[in-house]
Amino acid sequence: MIEILQDYGLNFLVGQYPHGPLGGLAMTLIVAALGIVLSFPIAIIFALARISPYRSLRWLSKGVVNFVRGIPLLMLIFWCYFVIPIVTGYSVSGFTTLVVALVIYEAAYLSEIIRSGIEALPKGQTEASQALGGSYALTVRSVILPQALFNVLPGMTSQFISTIKETSLGYVIAVNELTFSANQVNNMLLTQPLQVFTILAATYFLVCFVLTRTLSTIETRIRRNRGMA
Amino acid sequence: MDLLTADQFQQLLWGMRTTIILFAVSWVMAFALALVLVVVRATEYRLCRWFVDGFVAYHRNVPLLVQVMFWYFGMPELLPENVRFWLYDHNAEFSFAAIALALGSSAYVAEDIRSGLRAIPNTQFEAASSLGCSYLQSMRYIVVPQALRISLPPLVSRALLLFKNTSIAMAIGVAELTYRTREIENMTFKTFTVFGIATVLYLIGTFTLMAFGSWLENRTRLDRKAAAK
Numbered sequence: 001m002i003e004i005l006q007d008y009g010l011n012f013l014v015g016q017y018p019h020g021p022l023g024g025l026a027m028t029l030i031v032a033a034l035g036i037v038l039s040f041p042i043a044i045i046f047a048l049a050r051i052s053p054y055r056s057l058r059w060l061s062k063g064v065v066n067f068v069r070g071i072p073l074l075m076l077i078f079w080c081y082f083v084i085p086i087v088t089g090y091s092v093s094g095f096t097t098l099v100v101a102l103v104i105y106e107a108a109y110l111s112e113i114i115r116s117g118i119e120a121l122p123k124g125q126t127e128a129s130q131a132l133g134g135s136y137a138l139t140v141r142s143v144i145l146p147q148a149l150f151n152v153l154p155g156m157t158s159q160f161i162s163t164i165k166e167t168s169l170g171y172v173i174a175v176n177e178l179t180f181s182a183n184q185v186n187n188m189l190l191t192q193p194l195q196v197f198t199i200l201a202a203t204y205f206l207v208c209f210v211l212t213r214t215l216s217t218i219e220t221r222i223r224r225n226r227g228m229a
Numbered sequence: 230m231d232l233l234t235a236d237q238f239q240q241l242l243w244g245m246r247t248t249i250i251l252f253a254v255s256w257v258m259a260f261a262l263a264l265v266l267v268v269v270r271a272t273e274y275r276l277c278r279w280f281v282d283g284f285v286a287y288h289r290n291v292p293l294l295v296q297v298m299f300w301y302f303g304m305p306e307l308l309p310e311n312v313r314f315w316l317y318d319h320n321a322e323f324s325f326a327a328i329a330l331a332l333g334s335s336a337y338v339a340e341d342i343r344s345g346l347r348a349i350p351n352t353q354f355e356a357a358s359s360l361g362c363s364y365l366q367s368m369r370y371i372v373v374p375q376a377l378r379i380s381l382p383p384l385v386s387r388a389l390l391l392f393k394n395t396s397i398a399m400a401i402g403v404a405e406l407t408y409r410t411r412e413i414e415n416m417t418f419k420t421f422t423v424f425g426i427a428t429v430l431y432l433i434g435t436f437t438l439m440a441f442g443s444w445l446e447n448r449t450r451l452d453r454k455a456a457a458k
Binding site (some may be wrong): 042067069070071072073074078079082161165166167168169171172179183186193194196197198200202204205208209212 | 230286287289290292293294295296298301302303304306307393394395396397399400407410411420421424427428431432435436
């Protein structure tokens, strides 16, 4: 196994780079980071729409979220794979397809988490802000979201971690990420699948485990800074 | 929109059948294994607890696709040759996919059951023993029914996720719904029709599960007002 790491370790980390396209763990992290960063604002919009006073907005948000939560991510990836080129008129790379699918998928799940945080806040918070003359935007930005997002931090971090794991599905549409790179290495070696896939699993485990621990440490630190320890 | 021939539609339904069987088989295995994990985790031995914690951590931090690949590509190396050939003759893809899905879900199911059990105050157990119930009787009639009621909602959403995750088995060639969809799409190029039908089939599956879950929750809910306390 150590030999494989010596010979192909770089393939696992960055794919063919710099002699070819970037791949491996680096690509996985890029896709995951894009997915998380882009889905976050969309999730907030969906969550706000879900509890807005307009019925049409509520229904739209509920419909989209339930649809996305009702189908496998793989199905969504295939939909993006076929629909995006038709809608935009350009053929897009697997990378873009995967990011778009992940953003839609994560936004649906995140929005439910954020909504539960907003609904758990006492109504008095909104009313107090309005009584002081706060506009909707001000109320949401300075009163609701800072409290609601903080309260659902644990749910959001586990959603972020599962985003990293879900990037592995990019393998199916040949996005050059970690799982894909590992399969390339496996195809080159041919005879040592057990070792290759052990390395692959161990890499994901390390990344996700360390990240989970780090995030929960940060969370307790924020809690302490806010005097809630 | 062009329609599918009866034969192609039949193939999609066969795919759906495999999806449902795969889901049912792995759910039953996952639940049985989870019960074992919960019991082992509850023992006094530190080694047992470490084992279960490690098992759970591994399955939570490694993508399901990688787990499936690990079983399908890696594990056969460890099997004796005649077992391996027997498996390859008897739909090895399905068996390995079911094992990987079951193991992956069992970690989560075990955590759900455990948190349900933890929510039951110890006094319930003590009261049962003081009324002369044996360990098994107090578990069977007092603790487990209450714990299951608490763990039911997370268990239902876990089953839902498992149903959707069966689509990952397509990556190793299990002829389930997503696999068949891709196959027919490749042959006919009726992209929208095929994927539309498959999506509807998945939605029917998830909504049925959701309805069944809320029916169960209603059924097991205590009618007396005491339950609300």
